[in-house]
Amino acid sequence: MKVVLQNLTKIFPSRDKKAGKEVVAVNDFNFEIPDGQLVGLLGPSGCGKSTTLYMISGLQKPTSGKIFFGDDDVTELSTENRGIGLVFQNYALYPHMTVMQNILFPLQNLKGKDKLTKEEMLDRAYEAARLVQIDELMDRKPSELSGGQQQRVAIARALVKMPRVLLLDEPLSNLDARLRLQTREEIRRIQKETGITTVFVTHDQEEAMSISDVIVVMKLGVVQQIGKPQSVYDDPQNLFVAKFLGTPPINVLEGKVEGGKVYIGSEAVLEIEGVEDQEVYIGVRPEGLEPCADGKLTCSLNNLEVMGRDASVVASHENAISPVIRAIISSDIKIDPSAQSVKFNVKPHKFFIFNKETEQRIYFEVK
Amino acid sequence: MVDNKQQWKAWLYLAPACILLLVFTVWPIFNTLRMAFLNGYGNMAAIGGATFEFGIENFVKVIEYKEFLQCLQNTAILCVATVPISTILALLIAVALNSIKPLQKTLQTIFFLPYVTNSIAIGMVFAAMFNIVGLKQGSAMADTWGIINNVIQFFGGEPVNWLNAGSTYVSNMVVMVIYIVWNALPFKILILLGGLQSINKQYYDAAKVDGTPKARVLTKITIPLLSPMLAYVVITGFIGGFKEYSSIIGIFGDKMGPADDAGRLNTMVGFVYDALERDRQGRASAAALILFAIILAVTLFNNNVIKKHVHY
Ligand SMILES: Nc1ncnc2c1ncn2[C@@H]1O[C@H](COP(=O)(O)OP(=O)(O)OP(=O)(O)O)[C@@H](O)[C@H]1O
Ligand SMILES: [Mg+2]
Numbered sequence: 243m244k245v246v247l248q249n250l251t252k253i254f255p256s257r258d259k260k261a262g263k264e265v266v267a268v269n270d271f272n273f274e275i276p277d278g279q280l281v282g283l284l285g286p287s288g289c290g291k292s293t294t295l296y297m298i299s300g301l302q303k304p305t306s307g308k309i310f311f312g313d314d315d316v317t318e319l320s321t322e323n324r325g326i327g328l329v330f331q332n333y334a335l336y337p338h339m340t341v342m343q344n345i346l347f348p349l350q351n352l353k354g355k356d357k358l359t360k361e362e363m364l365d366r367a368y369e370a371a372r373l374v375q376i377d378e379l380m381d382r383k384p385s386e387l388s389g390g391q392q393q394r395v396a397i398a399r400a401l402v403k404m405p406r407v408l409l410l411d412e413p414l415s416n417l418d419a420r421l422r423l424q425t426r427e428e429i430r431r432i433q434k435e436t437g438i439t440t441v442f443v444t445h446d447q448e449e450a451m452s453i454s455d456v457i458v459v460m461k462l463g464v465v466q467q468i469g470k471p472q473s474v475y476d477d478p479q480n481l482f483v484a485k486f487l488g489t490p491p492i493n494v495l496e497g498k499v500e501g502g503k504v505y506i507g508s509e510a511v512l513e514i515e516g517v518e519d520q521e522v523y524i525g526v527r528p529e530g531l532e533p534c535a536d537g538k539l540t541c542s543l544n545n546l547e548v549m550g551r552d553a554s555v556v557a558s559h560e561n562a563i564s565p566v567i568r569a570i571i572s573s574d575i576k577i578d579p580s581a582q583s584v585k586f587n588v589k590p591h592k593f594f595i596f597n598k599e600t601e602q603r604i605y606f607e608v609k
Numbered sequence: 610m611v612d613n614k615q616q617w618k619a620w621l622y623l624a625p626a627c628i629l630l631l632v633f634t635v636w637p638i639f640n641t642l643r644m645a646f647l648n649g650y651g652n653m654a655a656i657g658g659a660t661f662e663f664g665i666e667n668f669v670k671v672i673e674y675k676e677f678l679q680c681l682q683n684t685a686i687l688c689v690a691t692v693p694i695s696t697i698l699a700l701l702i703a704v705a706l707n708s709i710k711p712l713q714k715t716l717q718t719i720f721f722l723p724y725v726t727n728s729i730a731i732g733m734v735f736a737a738m739f740n741i742v743g744l745k746q747g748s749a750m751a752d753t754w755g756i757i758n759n760v761i762q763f764f765g766g767e768p769v770n771w772l773n774a775g776s777t778y779v780s781n782m783v784v785m786v787i788y789i790v791w792n793a794l795p796f797k798i799l800i801l802l803g804g805l806q807s808i809n810k811q812y813y814d815a816a817k818v819d820g821t822p823k824a825r826v827l828t829k830i831t832i833p834l835l836s837p838m839l840a841y842v843v844i845t846g847f848i849g850g851f852k853e854y855s856s857i858i859g860i861f862g863d864k865m866g867p868a869d870d871a872g873r874l875n876t877m878v879g880f881v882y883d884a885l886e887r888d889r890q891g892r893a894s895a896a897a898l899i900l901f902a903i904i905l906a907v908t909l910f911n912n913n914v915i916k917k918h919v920h921y
Contacts, residue, residue, distance in 0.1 A: 301814055322820025334811035338833040338920035347829075348819035403819070 282454030327400030530592025531569035537585030650891030667895035688850035699797035724795035732859015804838035
């Protein structure tokens with residue numbers, strides 16, 4: 243089931259009438275989620291991810307715009323008739339019911355031609371439980387489960403009525419780091435096994451990058467970029483996206499384009515074509531900086547962190563906007579840690595320039 | 610380690626509270642026990658130099674009294690009728706209040722008003738509403754009826770003699786139940802509304818996603834999640850019900866019944882007061898201990914039921 247969002251907008255009216263300042267939580271969101279894919283909705287806190295998800299679920303009505311499931315316009319359809327499964331940020335498992343009762347609950351609400359017999363319900367509940375590997379825990383109460391187990395129960399409850407679309411609101415935020423890694427793989431596996439179109443909200447870019455087929459980066463209610471995780475990383479359309487994706491984060495410096503050369507301070511680091519002279523922001527991925535004796539960018543060396551296979555060169559530069567300049571290099575490359583400065587060459591495909599006013603990407607050709 | 614001087618100080622600070630507790634709580638409890646087991650004990654007689662034997666005669670007397678059984682019956686009926694009615698009504702009102710946005714605060718205040726109003730005053734208003742005012746010339750029948758009967762007449766019903774001379778026991782009880790329920794509502798609504806507002810809204814969103822019908826949300830989600838509050842309200846309701854006394858005074862005055870049948874609506878606590886008035890402290894103490902035993906038994910029973918049905 244593909245999901246289409248058309249000019250989707252949500253405006254929350256201001257609380258006190260005097261101030262009259264309304265919140266545009268989601269602003270003109272256009273997107274077609276392909277059938278059977280896992281979409282990661284990504285952005286900083288308060289950028290409207292949950293609001294988007296709740297509009298798809300029907301728990302919140304859009305101020306304007308339309309939502310389609312397949313070819314059906316579901317904008318005016320109530321939540322229960324949309325056939326969605328929703329996993330809440332804190333799971334919202336009913337605390338007084340056992341795991342079994344929690345999973346059965348949605349099935350017991352079915353009526354009319356969808357009504358199931360007791361046996362069918364039990365079969366379906368066990369099937370869903372097996373899928374998320376909690377069939378041994380059916381008699382426990384939610385309070386007797388670990389965070390990861392609760393999360394899987396919540397997914398089972400969302401899956402049991404075979405939703406057309408599965409929506410997950412920051413499902414991993416309550417888990418510890420290890421469980422988070424494990425559970426996100428599990429979500430990936432379950433999604434692949436069921437083939438249900440899934441929207442997954444997170445503010446953790448690594449999480450989104452690692453399991454999504456497509457990621458949507460949002461900022462202040464506005465979609466910034468949509469694409470495959472790797473292509474968004476490799477080809478950010480603006481400074482915000484470039485800064486938001488990647489750990490360690492991208493290095494940002496001030497610079498200028500003059501006579502076909504990109505200058506940082508007084509050093510020309512790259513020769514390019516097709517860009518007018520102007521002030522720019524420069525973004526270089528940590529893996530895009532190569533230490534080199536005759537490198538063109540000179541930074542003062544702070545320290546060297548060797549982490550097994552890789553080493554991280556921490557340096558600083560007076561034109562840097564990010565607090566440090568960080569380069570990730572193979573630990574085979576030897577650098578003298580006591581040196582005052584370090585020189586880098588830049589890899590052109592890891593090197594982006596952005597308009598200083600609009601912060602939009604400026605595309606160039608390498609000479 | 611607290612040294613001796615410090616300990617002495619601690620006791621000094623505790624002394625006022627301890628002395629007050631000893632004088633006004635511990636000693637009366639002990640004294641109640643003592644008087645209850647001294648056959649035929651009365652304060653005046655004791656001052657006059659009479660001595661009393663140790664025994665259970667007071668208890669036997671109390672139980673043999675026809676009045677006592679009447680009091681016990683009245684109290685039990687009032688409890689059994691008012692606690693469920695007021696709890697269910699309070700639950701429905703609290704759920705309704707919780708689900709509306711505009712006027713919620715105003716309505717909350719209105720529903721809470723009876724709580725801060727003197728219950729005797731409310732009783733007098735209720736009595737007036739159910740009363741018969743004035744008599745028809747040359748007939749025993751009432752001429753002008755209270756507002757309740759006016760309403761009944763407006764809808765074409767026959768007026769009822771609720772609480773005047775000649776009224777029936779059942780109609781008296783109906784008035785009492787309505788009045789007690791009315792009085793009990795505000796506190797229960799307040800507690801239940803507080804409970805409702807502390808339930809995480811996401812449970813309701815989850816139920817909505819699953820297409821849960823309203824009635825099922827109430828019985829399967831709201832009530833179980835509210836069960837600790839409901840348990841509290843029911844237990845305190847029963848305890849309060851067994852101590853019912855002032856509400857009878859509020860409606861019927863200190864006759865504790867209609868003019869032609871004083872004492873018909875007397876309660877356990879009323880029985881204790883009556884015995885005290887007649888200088889029968891022994892009998893009053895025995896009755897108080899019986900009341901204590903009943904409340905204890907009912908509360909233990911409630912607790913047992915609650916353990917099985919309350920989800921914390
Ligand atoms: N019911 C509401 N009334 C008014 N404003 C709201 C309401 N719900 C959300 N907002 C505002 O809308 C914006 C987007 O909120 P939303 O919950 O979608 O953010 P989010 O991206 O999910 O953030 P987070 O990562 O912190 O969960 C925020 O500025 C928030 O303050
Ligand atoms: Mg959110």
